[in-house]
Amino acid sequence: MAVLTYREALNRAMVEEMEKDPLIYLMGEEVGHYQGAYKVSQGMLDKFGEARVIDTPISENGFAGIGVGSAMVGLRPIIEFMTWNFSLVAIDQIINSAAKMNYMSGGQFPMPIVFRGAGGAGGRLGAQHSQAFESWYAHCPGLKVVCPATPKDAYGLLKSSIRDNNPTIFIESEVLYGSKGEVPEQEYTIPLGLGEIKRKGTDITIVTWSRALSFAEEAAVILEKEGISVEIVDLRSLRPLDENLIYESVKKTNRAIVVEEGWPVAGFGAQISHLIQKNVFSYLDHPVERVTQMDVPMSYAANLERMSLPNANRVADTIREMLR
Amino acid sequence: MAKIQEMTQLSPTMEEGTIVKWLKKEGDSVSPGDILAEVETDKAVMEMEAYDSGVILKIIQGEGTKLKVGEALAVIGKPGEDITSLLTNLPKKSPGSTQTTTSETPKEVVPSTPNVGTKETASKETSNLQTQAVPQSQTTTQVPTPTLPKETTNGTPSVPRGTLRVLASPLAKSIAIEHGIDLHKVIGTGPEGRITKKDVLDTLTQGIGTTSGGFDTQVSDEVISLNGMRKTIAKRLTESKQNLPHFYLNVDVNAKALENLRKEINDFQTAQNPESPTKVSLNDIIVKATASALKLHPKVNASFQGDSILQFGRIDVGIAVSIDGGLLTPVIRDANRKSIQQISIEVKELAKKARERKLKPEEFTNGTFTISNLGMYGISRFTAIINEPESAILAVGSVEDKPVVENGAVVVGRILSLTLSCDHRVIDGAVGAEFLKTLRSLLEKPNLLLAVG
Numbered sequence: 001m002a003v004l005t006y007r008e009a010l011n012r013a014m015v016e017e018m019e020k021d022p023l024i025y026l027m028g029e030e031v032g033h034y035q036g037a038y039k040v041s042q043g044m045l046d047k048f049g050e051a052r053v054i055d056t057p058i059s060e061n062g063f064a065g066i067g068v069g070s071a072m073v074g075l076r077p078i079i080e081f082m083t084w085n086f087s088l089v090a091i092d093q094i095i096n097s098a099a100k101m102n103y104m105s106g107g108q109f110p111m112p113i114v115f116r117g118a119g120g121a122g123g124r125l126g127a128q129h130s131q132a133f134e135s136w137y138a139h140c141p142g143l144k145v146v147c148p149a150t151p152k153d154a155y156g157l158l159k160s161s162i163r164d165n166n167p168t169i170f171i172e173s174e175v176l177y178g179s180k181g182e183v184p185e186q187e188y189t190i191p192l193g194l195g196e197i198k199r200k201g202t203d204i205t206i207v208t209w210s211r212a213l214s215f216a217e218e219a220a221v222i223l224e225k226e227g228i229s230v231e232i233v234d235l236r237s238l239r240p241l242d243e244n245l246i247y248e249s250v251k252k253t254n255r256a257i258v259v260e261e262g263w264p265v266a267g268f269g270a271q272i273s274h275l276i277q278k279n280v281f282s283y284l285d286h287p288v289e290r291v292t293q294m295d296v297p298m299s300y301a302a303n304l305e306r307m308s309l310p311n312a313n314r315v316a317d318t319i320r321e322m323l324r
Numbered sequence: 325m326a327k328i329q330e331m332t333q334l335s336p337t338m339e340e341g342t343i344v345k346w347l348k349k350e351g352d353s354v355s356p357g358d359i360l361a362e363v364e365t366d367k368a369v370m371e372m373e374a375y376d377s378g379v380i381l382k383i384i385q386g387e388g389t390k391l392k393v394g395e396a397l398a399v400i401g402k403p404g405e406d407i408t409s410l411l412t413n414l415p416k417k418s419p420g421s422t423q424t425t426t427s428e429t430p431k432e433v434v435p436s437t438p439n440v441g442t443k444e445t446a447s448k449e450t451s452n453l454q455t456q457a458v459p460q461s462q463t464t465t466q467v468p469t470p471t472l473p474k475e476t477t478n479g480t481p482s483v484p485r486g487t488l489r490v491l492a493s494p495l496a497k498s499i500a501i502e503h504g505i506d507l508h509k510v511i512g513t514g515p516e517g518r519i520t521k522k523d524v525l526d527t528l529t530q531g532i533g534t535t536s537g538g539f540d541t542q543v544s545d546e547v548i549s550l551n552g553m554r555k556t557i558a559k560r561l562t563e564s565k566q567n568l569p570h571f572y573l574n575v576d577v578n579a580k581a582l583e584n585l586r587k588e589i590n591d592f593q594t595a596q597n598p599e600s601p602t603k604v605s606l607n608d609i610i611v612k613a614t615a616s617a618l619k620l621h622p623k624v625n626a627s628f629q630g631d632s633i634l635q636f637g638r639i640d641v642g643i644a645v646s647i648d649g650g651l652l653t654p655v656i657r658d659a660n661r662k663s664i665q666q667i668s669i670e671v672k673e674l675a676k677k678a679r680e681r682k683l684k685p686e687e688f689t690n691g692t693f694t695i696s697n698l699g700m701y702g703i704s705r706f707t708a709i710i711n712e713p714e715s716a717i718l719a720v721g722s723v724e725d726k727p728v729v730e731n732g733a734v735v736v737g738r739i740l741s742l743t744l745s746c747d748h749r750v751i752d753g754a755v756g757a758e759f760l761k762t763l764r765s766l767l768e769k770p771n772l773l774l775a776v777g
Contacts, residue, residue: 254495254521285495285521286514324515 002185007040007177009151010116013158014041014078016187018048021076024162027054027063028080028117037082038118038177064090064115068097071113071167078162081117084133084171098167099142114161116170119147120211120261121309123175127297130305132262134210137169138238138271144168144192145238147210151181153236156190164192173211173261193240197249201231204319205249207272208259209235215291216259218312219319228323238268246272247280254285255322259315264292286322291315326401326410327376329360331391334372335685337556338365341372342390343397352380354400361397366552367652367688368681376400381407384414492519499524503547553650564712568628569748572707575760577767579723579740582609585770589664606740607643607697608668609773610720613766615639615659616776618693621759625692627713628749642691642711643671645678652678653711655691664773695720705741715750718763719743740767 004012018024025048030037032045032055045053056063060081067077081087087094094115101109121130138145144166148154154172161168198213199220206216213234220230233249235242250256256276258269273288294308331341341363348360355377363372382399385391396414399407490507492500496519500507503524510527512519528545550558586606593601618625618639626635639660642653654674656667677683696708699722708719721741728737742763746756766772 281494282498283495285493321515 001182003180004151004155004183005177006148006151006154006172006179006181007036007038007042009155009181009183010040010158010172011042011044012183013155014162015044015047017159017162018044018052022052023074024076024078025052025054025070026078026080027056027067029056029058029082031055031080036080038174040172040177041080060086060090061093064093065097067113067115068093068101068111071098071111072101072109076112076162078114078116081115083122083129083174084117084119085129085131087115087117087133094137094143094167094169095140099140102166103142110165111167112165114158114164114168114170116158116161116172118174118177119171120173120175121293121298121305124300124302124305125298126300130298132171132210132260132293134169134171134238135260135262135266135268137171138268139266142167143239146170146192146236147238148172148236149176149198149208149210149213149234151179152183153190153196153234155183156188157192157236159187159189160192163189168192171210176211190236192237193242194237195233195235195242195245197231197245198234199230199232201229201253203229203253203323204231204255204257205246205253206230206232206257206259206315206319207235207246207269208232209238210261212259212261212310215310215312215315219259219315222312222316223319226320228319230319241272243275243279246276250276250280251283254283256284257289257291257315257318257322259291259310260293261310262293264290264295267292289318289322291318326378326381326399326405326407328396328410328414329374329376329398329400331363331393331395331397332372332375333393334363334370335365335367336689337367337560338393340390340392340552341365341370342552343385343387344369345387346383348374348380350380350383354378354380364552366556367685368683370684372397374400379403381405382411384411490519491517492524493521495521496524503528503545504549551649553652557650560712561709565709568710568712570707570710570745571748571753571756573744573746573753573756573760574705575742575744575764576726577740577742577764578728579606579738579767581770582606582740582767583723583738585609593665602665602668604664604668605671606699606723607695607720608664608671609770610697610718610767611641611643611656611659611667611671611695612662612664612773613763613770614693614695614718615641615656615662616766616773617759617763619660619776620762621755623755624716624746624751624759626715626750627692628715628747629713633750636692638692640691640693642688642694642714643674644694644696644708644711645675647679647681652683652688653691653694654678654683654688660776693717699723699740705743707743708745710745710747715747716756716759717745719745 014026026041026044031041032050032053035042041053064079067079070077098111098113101111119134120132134145134147137143144164146157146161146168148157158170161170199217201220208216213232216232220232223230231249231253233246258272260267260269262268269290269292273290276288277284291310291314293310296308299305299308334341344362344364346361348354354360354374356373356375358374359371360374361372362369378400379402380398381401384396384398391397399410401407491512492507493514497507499521505524505527507519510519510523512523514520586604586609590601590603593603622635625639626633638658640655640657641659642655644651644653656662656670659667674683674687677687691711691714693714694711694717696717697720698706699720703721704724705721706719708717710717719742723738723740725736726739727734728739742760744756744760
């Protein structure tokens, strides 16, 4: 078992897949000479050359569109957005072209494309650069949405995403790039749509993904000292969604809380909450709760940013209230 | 003109009945007195007679349906008669009636009345336990109060629908339904007083607080829903014990003579009829002696009537008979005038009918005094609860070997312990004591039974 950072795990996944399949290429701002804005593509330019690791100007709509077109003619692009905040410039390419191409062509144009990059809040990047957009993309049928929380998951899920013949929105958390975790040395993949119980417990189920897993885990540790046993379901991908994993857990604990980094209104947690009440209604002993980012643009000030984001104490307080 | 056949009151205490079996089908001709169906009341399975002649045009309620007295069962009229308007105008089945699952689906032809939402307390959320307005039946202005939880023959209680909105979690509701718990009686400790799983489980364990995780749900409790008889026992005996000021008098009787008499009677019976002798029990003799003692003490053979005391002229002694799922008290009428042998025959016959649930109401109601004997279970002595509207009940224990003092020496005696429970509103201590003294004399010198009627 090697200990890798989240960015190293992503790098290893891309390198392994690109070594196997010459049709795969990486394109985006600073992916080549600069070794990646977040150093995820470290060493890849040297390894694969400029034809397969392509630096672009600041032109998301352009290079996302090139990616979609190249996928239509048989290449397998990995499009890196420096951050998902910039994907908004390319959202027409993602929503109107990538997500619908296979459908609108009656299956003639599969779309084996991965859009990846940093999502969520980084730390003092301000309102325009601190947004979690997984709910936006999960809203659109035709896209797969993947949100790994650990190096091990990042590696296995990115490999599956690259191999998938559908457009995949692969959202990495900006603050997780440096986080370390054990990654098996042997090659493996994690199927999309397979969540994981990150912690076993009996009193309450936290449903979460990506960076918010860390808030959940911290809260679980705090609550354990108070005799509250928390089960954590890490979804790992929002589309496809491992619904049964959620239901089985809630059937056991009778309570559920969704912890997510994004805003509350129309956030993906609302969908999960709906599914829980619809499918395991009789097992619920308390309404499903959510802990989300505050319903405001992200502050620039560090202290306000901390208050705006979900955190372990907010999660623990809500759970205490639910179990009162 | 077609007529509605209603659920008739088949016993004095019957409030509702369950159709066990239809003996007639639609299209059959019936005349008054014909048996239409078998109906289970609170006490027994009884036969329901038709009270009109004609053809059964419509069977409104199928087997397994529980109905309040007065609710429509069937329509009897001339063949081919149009009964649409008659059926349309039927009052909706009251919420006290329940459908049960039987092999034959009950036929429900009554158009359902649209539910009118009741006013509820201001709340942001709606609940699936929100009550529905109970449509007032057209024959009565009384809105039936639901009894919860409903009992059905397959033992599943239905979801309680009360007059108050119950705030409970879905899980709490499903546990409550599973265990037949009335959520109205559960105190909610959750947010806004919501009933949670823990509250229901606490109620299940009779208020013993359980800590989260400390309740072993692996060992599930069995919930036995109440049958009609159980409900009646619960209701009547609770009322008696709560409303009647009981006091108890206990006396030990030397049962040697009693046992000797029994042996003599049974030897005589065997000699008379070796094939099938009518053997008598000690209890048969006690019934006779008690009836004779009541004749001498009419104050004990009485009933409190609120503003007066009714002293019965007749002496009808009820015998508590344990049957599967409850007990009944078949009555020996004019027990003081009957021979011990006659009493014995009647008790055997009535007890058999009671166990087969075939007793008619007139066979188990209107006693004037009751005897409850637990001697055969080895019970030395006990106190019984008075069977209202009577004023006293005699609890008979077993005959046991006990040291007694005779002529200054301790010898082994055969002792029978009697306990008389009295309603103090009717019977004072001294009156009860006099009665017991007489009874004791009659039991210790049973020859005296020849002298008193």
